[in-house]
Amino acid sequence: MKSVIKILFLCLAVxxxxxxxxxxxxIVLMPDxxxxxxxxxxxxxxxxxxxxxxxxSIAFVLQQGDITNRNAESQWKVAVEAMSRLDGKxxxxxxxxxxxxGLKGRTRNRDSELFNRYFPYDKYARTxxxxxxxxxxxxxxxxxxxxxxxxxxxxxxxEFGPRDSVLAWAGAVIDAHSRHKxxxxxxxxxxxxxxxxxxxxxxxxxxxxxxxxxxxxxVNNGEQMWDKLIGLYSNIVFVFSGHVLNDGTGCLISEGVHxxxxxxxxxxxxxxxxxxxxxxxGFLRILGIDAKNGRVVVRSYSPxxxxxxxxxxRRFVIEGLDYKR
Numbered sequence: 001m002k003s004v005i006k007i008l009f010l011c012l013a014v015x016x017x018x019x020x021x022x023x024x025x026x027i028v029l030m031p032d033x034x035x036x037x038x039x040x041x042x043x044x045x046x047x048x049x050x051x052x053x054x055x056x057s058i059a060f061v062l063q064q065g066d067i068t069n070r071n072a073e074s075q076w077k078v079a080v081e082a083m084s085r086l087d088g089k090x091x092x093x094x095x096x097x098x099x100x101x102g103l104k105g106r107t108r109n110r111d112s113e114l115f116n117r118y119f120p121y122d123k124y125a126r127t128x129x130x131x132x133x134x135x136x137x138x139x140x141x142x143x144x145x146x147x148x149x150x151x152x153x154x155x156x157x158x159e160f161g162p163r164d165s166v167l168a169w170a171g172a173v174i175d176a177h178s179r180h181k182x183x184x185x186x187x188x189x190x191x192x193x194x195x196x197x198x199x200x201x202x203x204x205x206x207x208x209x210x211x212x213x214x215x216x217x218x219v220n221n222g223e224q225m226w227d228k229l230i231g232l233y234s235n236i237v238f239v240f241s242g243h244v245l246n247d248g249t250g251c252l253i254s255e256g257v258h259x260x261x262x263x264x265x266x267x268x269x270x271x272x273x274x275x276x277x278x279x280x281x282g283f284l285r286i287l288g289i290d291a292k293n294g295r296v297v298v299r300s301y302s303p304x305x306x307x308x309x310x311x312x313x314r315r316f317v318i319e320g321l322d323y324k325r
Contacts, residue, residue, distance in 0.1 A: 026148050027183075027287040028061045031242040032270045034069035034099050035279025037078045043282040043304045044082040050303030051284075055089040059148035060129075064242035065097030065160060065187025066270070067115070071105035076118040083119075091129040093157045094119060096140045097187040097243060098208055101160065108209030110159070112140055134169045141166050143173050145180065149291040151323045154180035160187045161205025161219035167229045174233050181323055182236040184229075189222040189241035190250040190266035196222035203244060226254070234258035237321060240285075241266045248273035249313040263296065263318055281305055283314075291323040 028051055036044035051061055063083075068075035086092050099105035100115050121137045124130050131154075134141035140159040147153065154177045156170050174182055188205050191197045197204055204221050205211055211219040220228065222241075230236055234256060243266070244250065250266035269280030282304030288297040296318050300309035309315060 026057075026059050026289040028058055029240055029265075029267060029285035029287065030061065030063040031248075031267045031280070031283070031285065032064060032066040032097065033079065033082075033280075034066040034075075034097070035271050036082075036282070037067060037075040038069040038072075038279075040279050041078045041082070043278060043280070044078060045085070046304040047282050047284060048082045048085040052085045052089050055086075058090050060144070060146050060153070060155065061086060061090055061092035062155065062157070062183070062185045062240055063092065063094040064185065064240060064267070065095035066099040066242065067094055067097065069099050069105060071100055071102065071114055073114060076114050080118050091127065091144060091146060093142060093144055093155060093185060094139075095157050095185050095187050096159050098160050098205075102209065106209065107160070110140075110210055112138065115139065132173070134166055141169065143170075145177070149289050149323070151289075151291045152177075152180045153183060155183045155185060158184065158186040161208070161210060161221065162186065162225065164218045164220070164228070167220060167225065171229055171232070174235065178235065180235060182233065182238075184225075184236065184239040186225075186239070186241050188243040189225060189239055190244070190252060190264050191222070192244050192246035192248065192250050192266065194250050194252050196226055196252070196264070197244070198223035201244075230262060231256045234260045236260070236262055237323065238262070239264040242268045244268055245270075245272045246274065247313070248276075251313070251316075251318075253318070261321055263321060265298070267300070278304075283309060289323070293319075294321045294323060295319050296321060 067079050098107040102108045102111050116138055119139055121139055129144045129146050131143040131145055142157050144155045191201050198221055205219045248268035252264045254262050267285050269283045271279045282302045283300050286299045286301055298316050300314040
């Protein structure tokens, strides 16, 4: 794998059997779905149909943003049809990406009216795992809790280029859940060279309209998020993101100020990434968490094609994580 971290590759042939016997699946990641919402709704539906069928072995589903491609009502309707298959079966959260904000998804401002209309706060606030939101009535910055593998988890899903006020709120939520292990879910954080997004990288949040409008507060890239939030808390274990093109993958293990190891992953299969077909061909990231041994098994599977990606940056194992500390 590209990353300088030590990652152990395993033979996963036993795990790569039919979907029906893949247990226990713990967490499923849904990278950028924008092309499915625009031109391949059948692929979007195949993803959530498979997740719903596996719901007894899936603890949580996290979507990494760019739900739509142009922030159009027709695309939000596709997204709602697909994601509603999970209602009452498995908890899920969706991140807001740059293509989900502003007129035609151009991110000139933080207008998220369509997202909040089609995925309304009133609906999700009534679900069992929902904890709260940065702004009442808005779903861009929310937190959930769940339990799996003997570990209590806190999920924080944060807006594209989170504002300073959002990072401060997230810190307060983490402080209130010191006995939970924390997952950060956001759209833009890690780059395809296995480093956090920062100066010199493409597609930085500050290069969009929201980064130029100082009236709404600061916009933070990946490196700034690490300095202001992620590196400061001993119970943060994972950060998941999408957004970046190139080869569409990234992985980095960093040590926080308290000596804890934080696993940061980026996955993106959309059109524009190397080797993309049909806007991504419906590949999901499936994480099998072994809390006892501090391990996570990462696989990339498409329900649409019923195939696994076997490249080293799509199928790997990370050791030495601390779920119990």
